[in-house]
Amino acid sequence: MKGGEAIIKSLKEQGIDTIFGYPGGQVIPFYDMLYGDDLNHILVRHEQCAAHAADGFARASGKVGVCLATSGPGATNLVTGIATAHMDSSPIIAITGQVPTHLIGNDAFQEADIMGITMPITKHSFQIKDAELIPSLIKTSFDIASSGRPGPVLIDVPKEMQEKELDNYSYSLIETPGYKPTTKGNIKQIRKACDEIKSAKKPIILAGGGIIIANAAKELNQFAKMIDAPVMTTLLGKGAVDETEDYSLGMLGMHGRKVANLSVNESDCLIAIGCRFSDRTTGKIDEFAPNSKVIHIDIDPAEIGKNMPVDIPIVGDAKNILNSLIKELGSFDGNEHSKNWFNTISALKHKYIPKTTYGHCPLKPQEVIKEITEAIGPDSIMTTDVGLNQMWAAHFHAAQKPRKFISSGGLGTMGFGFPAAIGAKVACPDNPVIAVTGDGGFLMVCQELATIKEYDIPIIIAILNNRKLGMVYQWQNLLYDKRCSETDLGESPDFVKLGESFGINSLRITDPSETREVISKAVKDNESILLDIIVDQDEFLPMIPPGATITEYLGEYRLENEDL
Numbered sequence: 001m002k003g004g005e006a007i008i009k010s011l012k013e014q015g016i017d018t019i020f021g022y023p024g025g026q027v028i029p030f031y032d033m034l035y036g037d038d039l040n041h042i043l044v045r046h047e048q049c050a051a052h053a054a055d056g057f058a059r060a061s062g063k064v065g066v067c068l069a070t071s072g073p074g075a076t077n078l079v080t081g082i083a084t085a086h087m088d089s090s091p092i093i094a095i096t097g098q099v100p101t102h103l104i105g106n107d108a109f110q111e112a113d114i115m116g117i118t119m120p121i122t123k124h125s126f127q128i129k130d131a132e133l134i135p136s137l138i139k140t141s142f143d144i145a146s147s148g149r150p151g152p153v154l155i156d157v158p159k160e161m162q163e164k165e166l167d168n169y170s171y172s173l174i175e176t177p178g179y180k181p182t183t184k185g186n187i188k189q190i191r192k193a194c195d196e197i198k199s200a201k202k203p204i205i206l207a208g209g210g211i212i213i214a215n216a217a218k219e220l221n222q223f224a225k226m227i228d229a230p231v232m233t234t235l236l237g238k239g240a241v242d243e244t245e246d247y248s249l250g251m252l253g254m255h256g257r258k259v260a261n262l263s264v265n266e267s268d269c270l271i272a273i274g275c276r277f278s279d280r281t282t283g284k285i286d287e288f289a290p291n292s293k294v295i296h297i298d299i300d301p302a303e304i305g306k307n308m309p310v311d312i313p314i315v316g317d318a319k320n321i322l323n324s325l326i327k328e329l330g331s332f333d334g335n336e337h338s339k340n341w342f343n344t345i346s347a348l349k350h351k352y353i354p355k356t357t358y359g360h361c362p363l364k365p366q367e368v369i370k371e372i373t374e375a376i377g378p379d380s381i382m383t384t385d386v387g388l389n390q391m392w393a394a395h396f397h398a399a400q401k402p403r404k405f406i407s408s409g410g411l412g413t414m415g416f417g418f419p420a421a422i423g424a425k426v427a428c429p430d431n432p433v434i435a436v437t438g439d440g441g442f443l444m445v446c447q448e449l450a451t452i453k454e455y456d457i458p459i460i461i462a463i464l465n466n467r468k469l470g471m472v473y474q475w476q477n478l479l480y481d482k483r484c485s486e487t488d489l490g491e492s493p494d495f496v497k498l499g500e501s502f503g504i505n506s507l508r509i510t511d512p513s514e515t516r517e518v519i520s521k522a523v524k525d526n527e528s529i530l531l532d533i534i535v536d537q538d539e540f541l542p543m544i545p546p547g548a549t550i551t552e553y554l555g556e557y558r559l560e561n562e563d564l
Helices: 003-013 025-034 047-061 073-077 079-087 114-121 131-146 159-163 187-199 209-213 217-227 258-266 318-329 336-352 365-376 388-396 417-427 439-454 470-479 495-501 514-525
Strands: 018-021 040-043 065-069 092-098 124-127 153-158 203-207 231-233 248-251 269-273 293-298 312-315 381-384 433-438 460-465 506-509 529-534
Touching: 003 025, 003 131, 003 159, 018 047, 018 417, 025 065, 025 092, 025 153, 025 159, 040 439, 047 065, 047 073, 047 079, 047 092, 047 417, 047 439, 065 073, 073 079, 073 092, 073 114, 079 092, 079 114, 092 114, 092 131, 092 159, 114 124, 114 153, 124 131, 131 153, 153 159, 187 269, 187 293, 187 312, 187 318, 203 217, 203 258, 203 336, 209 217, 209 318, 217 318, 231 258, 248 258, 248 336, 248 388, 258 336, 269 318, 293 318, 365 388, 365 433, 365 460, 365 514, 381 388, 381 417, 388 433, 388 460, 388 470, 417 433, 417 439, 433 439, 439 460, 439 495, 460 495, 460 514, 495 506, 495 529, 506 514, 514 529
Parallel strands: 018 040, 018 065, 065 092, 092 153, 124 153, 203 231, 203 269, 231 248, 269 293, 293 312, 381 433, 433 460, 460 529, 506 529
Antiparallel strands: none
């Protein structure tokens, strides 16, 4: 067995049946060994999209995604996707080719120090210098990527290591000194948290992406109802609770729901689970949740106290700790104060739910998202790009289940939504998948239309087309005296003709209710379709300006019914 064959066998032993990649000079031996093998390889049209597709695969399935590229520019094209996965704690394995060992450091053709380049954005990196270690390195990489706080691991493979014969195929976990994630919470801290919760009059929960990563949605729902605590989420926490339920307040933060932002500042006990208190969530940190005792639960001890002062820290896996809290609370069923608080917040939620009506031309983005939600159903997966399209989707799409809303959070990567949808659909072929994107982000990755056509991957692509770099355009309008610099995308291309040139059924939507009808049919027929949806370029979400508190909204909805 050669090194490349050992890589293929090892990936299969880790349960991998699909990889996303792009060949080049230093991985030709691997691709030669892949020829005729039953390991499914999807040839993307740009390496960055291989990383995003692996990321989407991981987030939708809860498994590890794998991407592959050659050395030099192939490897560096993966960097944005690796950084995206790192910021959002998504487990991917990035395999890169490298020049032969004797040429490393000589500035050889297509050589790049990809381990050095990616050191700040990976959990760990390996460079294979002994082909005998390939099975062990891959097994260890999967263990690191998926355990503790998940994240990307890079494996750099010099060309001759792919061709070298192994004397023996065997594997064991390689020792990684210092890497011992804590999964079970300290019982003393858990009991302190329970005492605080029992005495709280206005408890509230902030659920982050860690809930979804830990598969702890069931425990979160049980815990929230037990203590009478409404639940708000971060962007990556969407789907941790059913957002159609009364106790779900929606997203918190800069573009968050008003009821969530108001409630957290009124609470007296904030229970944050699997989140990192990013600046987009808290606004001005000194005035965030000023009346609350803060309980912070996270598997990464580095996140606790990093941004937000914490009263009761608990390090561990969200699922384990929630089960421990539920056990310690026993028959506790809230108190009179918390029940009144819960009912008050539920009523406030309905008061502040932003309303919209049909009949607008050009279409309002919130109307479009509402129609999409009505068309796709709770088991469908929505991926988003970054910008206004992302915030409209986060705000108006009610996610009901975990792993059904996938978005780039920490890095805010334009171009993420479409290739992530490819990975999600490959991971979950029985679930309808829709990519909500803006015209700017879609143009960064539109070449992947060839991928979904050639591999018959049925994805619905909804382009919210305002011919603007919408988020920057909003900031320029609200914060820079309407000095709109370089945010007009012009009239090119014609997205319908672009889609058709790739052989994708494409339609332009300008009238109310068209979106719902077309998407409903696409879901039913399980077909790819590109929708060029013309939306109002001057419709903005209210937002919290940088440096402000999360109750200082800028802008307002221009709707016929009740404003937010």
